[in-house]
Amino acid sequence: MSNVNSKNKGGRPLKFKSPDELQKKIDEYYKWANENRKHITVTGLAWFLGTNRQTLLNYENENSDLYRNIKNSEKAKFIDSIKCAKARIEMEYEESLFYKNSSVGAIFTLKNNYGYVDKQEIVQENREINVTLED
Incomplete structure (x- = not known):
């Protein structure tokens, strides 16, 4: 059963039929990467999912054309799956x-x-300089 609204508004269909299917594939990627001693990366995740990095990032964008036929509740789940996957990669x-x-x-x-900054403090002292000009 598809989550697509009954009226076809055009556009390319989503690669994954549901957020649960997407999440299952993400979890499979983590397992595959661990078993193959690979670092998890956004590009690696995109490759494993059979797409490219930009398309994967489009899944994170709530205004993406990918979601024009998807209910808001389903769209939020797709977005959360990608955001969580990226957070794990970032970690x-x-x-x-x-x-x-x-x-x-x-x-x-x-x-x-955490907002730490390198800062250099420069102390400037105003010193008076007297210059006398003589003929």
């Missing part, structure tokens, strides 16, 4: 920042996720 990247004996990863995530 993996962030965790990898700490694998080396360096503080660079910690500094990077503190700056980009």
